[in-house]
Structure formats: structure tokens, C-alpha cells
Ligand SMILES: Nc1ncnc2c1ncn2[C@@H]1O[C@H](COP(=O)(O)OP(=O)(O)O)[C@@H](O)[C@H]1O
């Protein structure tokens with residue numbers, strides 16, 4: 360198992376935000392954490408990342424129990440979070456160590472892969488939202504982390520850019536198959552990308568369903584099986600909505 | 606009197622017409638044609654100078670109180686010729702330089718510590734705020750008593766003036782660094798020192814420059830005060846000299862020099878600022894691009 364989350368709970372000043380969440384990810388698997396906003400998806404991801412250590416339970420990454428930030432983890436946040444004083448190239452190099460020339464070669468290669476060839480000397484203020492997020496993705500991937508954590512990476516982008524970047528992410532995944540955990544509230548996105556969807560539900564959030572999807576990627580968006588699955592997921596989430604309104 | 610009134614009416618009418626034309630034009634081209642911009646901003650000062658000169662020549666203005674601009678220029682010229690201009694300017698610049706350096710240095714050191722550590726801020730900040738509420742000129746007698754009337758007390762006074770804006774901006778700049786950017790650094794496992802060097806420092810640079818520039822402004826204010834309190838050279842000394850010898854042209858020349866030096870030093874800082882902060886997403890930067 361590449362990633363194991365066991366009985367993780369997290370409280371913020373007495374209020375439980377996440378309750379007893381457990382799931383595992385095989386090496387190279389793409390996991391989707393799906394749920395309505397506020398159900399604790401980001402909280403789980405931050406616990407995995409080591410940026411938040413105030414949780415209960417156990418998280419094991421590559422066989423190592425860890426409560427601190429780990430070099431084998433890459434994180435992509437909802438916002439690009441680029442350093443505005445660094446060029447695209449230097450932003451991508453941010454997490455790299457070692458020889459300057461080597462860093463540059465690696466970064467340029469990744470920029471090419473995310474479709475930003477020729478923009479390496481731009482500053483973040485000159486980038487569109489999609490380009491900025493591409494840069495952030497390149498920054499996270501350039502260190503070739505074995506596990507990649509993504510917190511709603513495309514939710515701030517327009518529909519077209521979003522589809523483009525989803526395909527780009529699959530391409531990048533193909534190049535060395537890292538384990539990925541993608542937080543999303545977009546059912547289509549989860550169905551398109553993920554090998555396993557974990558539905559979080561409730562306040563505090565807990566695992567409601569753990570659905571495995573054995574389907575070759577890239578997938579067709581019109582696949583009847585996926586459409587059926589979408590109906591099920593919608594139903595599961597809608598139930599929560601009813602419960603909440605009582 | 607009638608003559609001057611008519612003269613004034615004429616000039617305002619002329620001015621209004623010209624301004625209107627400039628306004629109409631500027632709506633379309635003020636961003637693109639710097640020449641028009643310069644002409645527009647020079648219009649008022651030039652008119653003022655011309656009417657001042659004319660007023661003096663026509664003896665409408667008492668030249669014992671307000672000598673003509675040309676008289677002021679001639680005074681400056683003769684001071685440049687006999688070398689006293691450079692001596693006084695040099696003395697003032699020297700004090701200003703060291704006061705600015707010391708004030709900035711201490712402010713940066715103290716400001717970064719209080720900005721970085723909540724505990725130190727709790728300890729130090731109330732004290733600094735208390736000192737800040739003292740009008741700094743009130744220190745003058747004490748400084749003279751402690752440090753004598755020489756250079757040290759003057760440089761110290763200027764440093765005090767420079768200190769506060771720089772300190773406040775450094776502290777504020779560090780405290781308002783985006784937590785989200787720091788998190789990126791933490792996600793890459795940067796040490797505290799690396800976080801400071803690679804994220805906190807560059808992110809608080811804009812605020813630091815704001816502090817530097819307002820510190821410089823206050824520094825110029827305090828150099829006047831410092832030199833008024835008893836100096837044998839310097840532009841402030843020229844002010845006193847002009848007053849005691851009833852030579853308003855000397856006072857005006859000194860004021861003019863203060864203005865020019867203030868402007869030059871500030872534009873040097875602004876150049877540095879623009880260069881260091883070209884990455885900032887500001888209206889001003891985008892306009893220039
Ligand atoms: N740092 C925090 N302090 C206090 N409450 C928090 C904090 N982070 C998250 N929460 C709470 O935890 C719950 C889950 O938040 P989050 O994980 O961000 O939800 P999601 O990402 O699914 O939208 C929310 O009710 C939120 O208010």
C-alpha cells in the first residue's frame with residue numbers, strides 16, 4: 360500500500376470536522392475525495408500532507424508513519440500560490456535542490472509538458488489563471504513525488520481550461536504513475552480521472568462510500584456505466600442534503 | 606492695481622482655455638504621450654514663476670520680503686562660485702546619509718525581530734509605540750545635552766525620524782506575508798531560516814520600500830530641525846543665516862535646495878523600488894508596461 364489513512368479524526372476547538380476516515384491507495388492509484396463543500400475534504404488532505412498535524416489516527420505514506428512534511432509528497436493547492444517575485448521558471452525550480460543547470464533542464468522539460476514552453480521568463484502577474492495553475496502543477500511534479508495531493512486543483516478555472524488540464528494531468532500521470540489523491544466536488548471530474556472514489560458526507564465528515572472504478576483511461580464521458588455511477592453518487596449526496604435540511 | 610487685475614484676468618482666461626484643450630486631449634492620449642503630460646504639469650508652476658517675476662519687476666511685491674526668482678538664482682550662482690554652496694549641501698547630505706543609514710539599520714533589525722516573533726512584539730512594541738507618540742522634535746534639547754551640539758546629536762535626531770516609518774513598515778510587511786505562500790515553503794520542507802530568506806524577505810520587500818521612502822521624507826524634515834538647532838554649516842544653517850541677516854533670497858535658495866535634494870533622493874529610491882519590485886501586480890507597473 361502506498362498510502363494508508365486509518366481512523367483519522369480532526370477537531371477544531373472542540374468541533375469535530377472529520378470523523379474516523381479510513382481508506383487506502385495502491386501505488387499509482389488515483390483516489391478521488393468527493394463531497395459537498397465543508398465536509399472535511401481539505402482537512403483530510405492537509406492531514407495527509409503533514410501541513411496539519413493536529414489529527415488523531417494514523418497516516419502511513421510508503422510504509423512510513425509520518426506527522427511531518429515529506430519530500431515524497433507533492434501538493435497542488437486550489438490557488439496556484441506562485442511566488443510573485445519569481446519567474447515561471449524559478450517558481451518551478453522552487454522545490455528543487457542541487458545543481459543550477461540541472462534544475463533548469465528539469466524545469467524546462469516539465470514546462471514543455473504542461474504546455475508553457477516559451478513562457479519561462481514570465482512573471483505570475485502576466486499569467487492567466489490556467490497558465491498559473493499549469494505552473495503550479497509543474498512545480499509540484501518537477502520533484503517527481505511518489506504521491507501527489509491535489510486540493511480542488513481545477514475548480515477556479517473555466518470549463519474548457521478545466522477539461523484541458525484534466526487531460527494534461529492524465530498525461531503527466533502516465534509518465535511515471537505517481538499515487539494521487541484529488542479532492543474535488545465535481546462528480547464528472549472524479550469519474551473521469553479516478554480509480555477509486557471516496558465519498559465523504561455529513562458534519563463531521565465521514566466516509567460514506569468507497570467506489571472502485573475498473574476502467575481504462577482515458578475514458579469516454581458518455582460511457583453508460585459511468586453515467587449510471589454518476590446517478591448513484593448524486594443520490595448519495597442528495598440524501599445528505601435532505602438530512603441537512605431537517 | 607487696475608493694470609494687475611486685467612493682467613490676471615487675461616492670464617486666467619488664457620490658462621482656462623489652454624487647460625481645457627489639454628484636458629480634452631488628455632482623455633485620449635495622456636497615457637501614451639509623455640510630452641503632453643509634462644507640458645500639462647509644468648503649466649501651473651511656470652505661470653506662477655512668471656507672474657512672481659513680473660510682480661517683483663513691476664514692484665508690486667516688496668522685494669525685501671520676497672525677492673524675484675532671478676535674484677534667488679543669482680544668489681545660488683554666486684554661492685556656487687565661491688564654493689559655499691557645495692560646503693553647505695555637502696554638510697547636509699553627510700548628516701542625512703548617516704542618519705538615514707543608522708535609522709534604517711536599527712529599524713530593520715528591530716522590525717524583523719518583532720515581525721517574526723509574537724513574544725518579542727508583545728514585549729517591545731508597546732514601548733516603541735509610546736516613544737512614537739512623542740513628537741520627535743521634543744528630543745532636541747535632550748540630545749544636545751547628552752551628545753553636544755556637534756554632528757552626533759544631529760545624526761541621531763535624523764536617525765530617530767527615519768527609524769519609525771521604516772520600523773513600522775518592516776514589522777507590518779513581515780506580519781502580512783501571505784500565510785498560503787509560507788505553507789508552500791513548508792510543504793517543501795524549508796527550514797525557518799530558508800522560509801525567511803526565500804519567502805518572508807521578498808514578500809515584505811514592497812512594504813520595506815514604502816517605509817524607506819516615508820523614512821527619507823521624515824529624515825529631510827528632521828535634518829532641517831537638526832540644523833536649525835545650532836549648526837555652523839548646512840542648508841538649515843543657511844535658513845538661520847538668511848533670517849538673521851535679513852536676506853530672504855538666501856532662505857529661498859536654501860528652501861529650493863532642500864526641495865531639489867529631497868526630490869532627487871526620493872527618485873533614486875523610487876528607481877530602486879521599481880527595479881526591485883517590477884514583479885508586483887500594481888496599476889502603476891501595468892501602465893508603464
Ligand atoms: N483551520 C480551521 N479552523 C477551524 N475550522 C476549520 C479549519 N479548517 C477547516 N475547518 C472546518 O472544518 C470543516 C471542513 O472544512 P474543509 O476541510 O475545508 O471542507 P472542504 O474542503 O470539504 O470544503 C468546516 O466546517 C470548516 O469550518
Ligand SMILES: [Mg+2]
Nearest residue numbers: 400401402511
Ligand atoms: Mg476545501
